[in-house]
Each structure stands twice: as structure tokens, then as C-alpha cells.
Amino acid sequence: MTLLAHDDTSSRVAAIIVTYNSAPTLPGLLASLDAATAPVRAIIVDNGSADETLTVAAREPRALTIATGANLGYSGGINVGRRYVRDGEHIAILNPDLTVEPGALERLLQAIDADPAVGIAVPQLRGLDHDGRFDSLRREPSVTRALGDSIFGNRWRERPSWLAETLRADRDYGRSHDVAWAGGAALLISAGCDRRVGEWDSATYFLYSEETDYARRARDAGYSVRYVPEAIARHEGSGSGQPAPLVALISVNRIRYFERLHGPTRTALFRGAxxxxxxxxxxxPRHRHSLPIVLNRARWRTLPAGDPEPATLSVHSASASIHGES
Known part of the structure; x- marks a missing residue:
């Protein structure tokens, strides 16, 4: 077994798992880490779950569990987890609703070890109960790509790159290559990249587009994002089950990201696209709900946002329960 105790100094990877009402899926992820071929420590950051997530986490005594007592968002949870990563450890960001296949983390590690310019290594994502592939690789957002994705969606999968932010062609998933960014369900970030890029932007991105922003900052720092098809993670995903407020938040955060990099005219065109x-x-009904929010900036403040971080975090390990000042 290679899921290590939280105080084991032999780990090369610290896996940060941000949970929120994740009791049904967390055991599967932890079991898959036990079957990993790379030594890994699990750091579970719970964002105020109302279900049995903390109880489930306590059943894995080797994991370090931090109960924030609030919903800090995905970026906020990652930032809390980073505080417990040791110098020299690479960081795996793993959604609690996925599993990693044996050898996946090792192959991502090999990509980072083989090329110091690789700051983020990403696996191929497949379904939990089927072998269907998730289209998880992305190009940098542009006005024409946003318009192409809005109009065509999953149709015309072989359309030109200037009309698609999402890579959908089979050839793009059968080979290792660098991409602008990839979905944040499963990432391995090198220790050097993490040190150079720093915290995730939790002030701007409660949920969605945080991985787009982080990957751009990594590229600006001289690192690449490398897709490794031989590394496979299986993801449950939310698909069409996303509630309307989160569908609206996806669009708004895409606009927020684009606006940070471009002037008002291009941002207005992107927003329209x-x-x-x-x-x-x-x-x-989710799209009917989202349209007026996208068009009316005053309504953006009504979208889900992170809670303030509590002054004290509850940290639970195999040997003790301690309350530490954050």
C-alpha cells in the first residue's frame, strides 16, 4: 500500500482533496490511492460538509483532515491544503468524485521528472462506470472560440481550433502534448511550479475558472501543462446535473477571467459570445436562468461565493486532534 501516514517523510506527492458533501465518493478515491504505485500522502480539506464526509475521512487514519467549518470554495480549500504540504513534495489536486488507476500518479511524476519545464501534468479522464472519455483539454479562451462552443457545443467536433476552446478530436487525446489548461479534477503540480506560482485565486474564483487562471500563471512563470494519456483517472462528473446558479457561475467566471487579460471592447464581445x-x-431552465445574469453585471453578486475563512481550523490526524490558528 502506498497511501502513507500524514507524518511519513518518504512521500513524493501530497494529494489535496477538497470535499463538500462527498461521503459517497471519498472512499473510492482513498482506496485508489492505496493502489497507487507512487508514495502519496492524503490531505483532506472539508468545506463545511453537512453529510458524513468527516466521519468517512476519519476512517482513514493515515489521512490528514482539515475541517474548515465553512465553504471556502475550491481554490480556498486548495490554499488551506497547501499549508500542510512539505518542501519538495509535488501536489496532486484530486476531486473526491474520482479514482486514479494504478500507475497514474507515477506516470504523471515521470512527466515532471523528465522535463523540469513541465509544471502541471494532467491525466486522461474517463467515466467511473464506462470507458467514455471526458473532453478535459482546453485552449486559451478567445471571442471566436467562445462563440464556436456556444453555437456548436459537442457538434462538429473536428471544427478548426479558432472555433473551439475545448479539444474534442480523438487525435488530441491519443498522444502526449502541451495544452493551455485542463479541467481541474485531477492535476499534478510540481513543487517548483507550486512555489513559483503561489496561492490559487480564491478571491475571484469561488468555483470554476480557477484552474484556467492557475495554468495561465504557471505558463507565465515559464512552465508548461503536459497531457499524459497513459495516466488515467476515472471521474464521476456532474454533467447535466449542475443546478442553475452553478451554470450561471461557470459563464460569469469565464468572463471574469477573460476581462482580466483583455480590454473592455474585446471583453464585451466575449461576454456576448x-x-x-x-x-x-x-x-x-438553467440557461433561461443564466442568460439575464450574464447580461446584467449587477446580478453577478447574487451568485454562489465563498464564506470567510474561520480564524481556527480543526485539524485531525491519526495521532491527535488539534485546533490550529489559520
């Missing part, structure tokens, strides 16, 4: 996605799908 994103709105087209919702305009063309009036049969879906």
Missing part, C-alpha cells in the same frame, strides 16, 4: 450559449437553449 458566452451569452449566445444560453440564448440558443431556451428549452433548458
Amino acid at each position: 458566452v451569452a449566445v450559449q444560453h440564448l440558443l437553449r431556451p428549452h433548458d
Whole structure:
């Protein structure tokens, strides 16, 4: 077994797992880490779950569990977990609703070890109960790519790259290559990249687009994002089950990200291109809900946002329960 005790100094990887009502899926992820071929420590950051997540986490005594007592968002949870990563450890960011196949983490480690320019290594994502592939690789957002994705979605999968932010062609997933960014369900970040890039932007991105922002900052620091198809993680994903407020938040955070890098004219065009996605799908109540929010900036403040971080975090390990000042 290679899931190590939280105080084991032999680990090369610290796996940060941000949980929120994740009791049904967390055991599967922890079991898959036990079957990993790379030595890894698990750091579970719970964002105020109302279910039995903390009870489930306590059943794995080797994991270090931090109960924030609040919903800090994905970036906020990652930032809390980073405080417990040791110098020299690479960081795996893992959604609690996925599993990693044996050898996956080792192959991601090999990509980082083989090329110091690789700051982020990402696996191929497949379904938990089927072998279908998730289209998880992305290009940098642009006005025409946003418009192409809004109009065509998953249709015309072989369309030109300037009309698609998401990579959908089979050839893009059968070979190792660098991408602009990838979905944040499973990432391995090198220790050097983590040290150079620093904290995730939890002030701007409660949920969604945080991985887009982090990957851009990594690229600006001279690192690449490397896709490793031989490393496979299986992801449950949310698909069409996302509630309307989160669908709206996805679009708004895409605009927030783009706005940070571009002037008002191009941002207005990008915002319009994103709105087209919702305009063309009036049969879906989630899109009917999202369209007026995207178009009315004053309504952005109504979207889900992170809670303030408590002054004290509850940290639980195999040997003790301690309350540490954050």
C-alpha cells in the first residue's frame, strides 16, 4: 500500500482533496490511492460538509483532515491544503468524485521528472462506470472560440481550433502534448511550479475558472501543462446535473477571467459570445436562468461565493486532534 501516514517523510506527492458533501465518493478515491504505485500522502480539506464526509475521512487514519467549518470554495480549500504540504513534495489536486488507476500518479511524476519545464501534468479522464472519455483539454479562451462552443457545443467536433476552446478530436487525446489548461479534477503540480506560482485565486474564483487562471500563471512563470494519456483517472462528473446558479457561475467566471487579460471592447464581445450559449437553449431552465445574469453585471453578486475563512481550523490526524490558528 502506498497511501502513507500524514507524518511519513518518504512521500513524493501530497494529494489535496477538497470535499463538500462527498461521503459517497471519498472512499473510492482513498482506496485508489492505496493502489497507487507512487508514495502519496492524503490531505483532506472539508468545506463545511453537512453529510458524513468527516466521519468517512476519519476512517482513514493515515489521512490528514482539515475541517474548515465553512465553504471556502475550491481554490480556498486548495490554499488551506497547501499549508500542510512539505518542501519538495509535488501536489496532486484530486476531486473526491474520482479514482486514479494504478500507475497514474507515477506516470504523471515521470512527466515532471523528465522535463523540469513541465509544471502541471494532467491525466486522461474517463467515466467511473464506462470507458467514455471526458473532453478535459482546453485552449486559451478567445471571442471566436467562445462563440464556436456556444453555437456548436459537442457538434462538429473536428471544427478548426479558432472555433473551439475545448479539444474534442480523438487525435488530441491519443498522444502526449502541451495544452493551455485542463479541467481541474485531477492535476499534478510540481513543487517548483507550486512555489513559483503561489496561492490559487480564491478571491475571484469561488468555483470554476480557477484552474484556467492557475495554468495561465504557471505558463507565465515559464512552465508548461503536459497531457499524459497513459495516466488515467476515472471521474464521476456532474454533467447535466449542475443546478442553475452553478451554470450561471461557470459563464460569469469565464468572463471574469477573460476581462482580466483583455480590454473592455474585446471583453464585451466575449461576454456576448458566452451569452449566445444560453440564448440558443431556451428549452433548458438553467440557461433561461443564466442568460439575464450574464447580461446584467449587477446580478453577478447574487451568485454562489465563498464564506470567510474561520480564524481556527480543526485539524485531525491519526495521532491527535488539534485546533490550529489559520
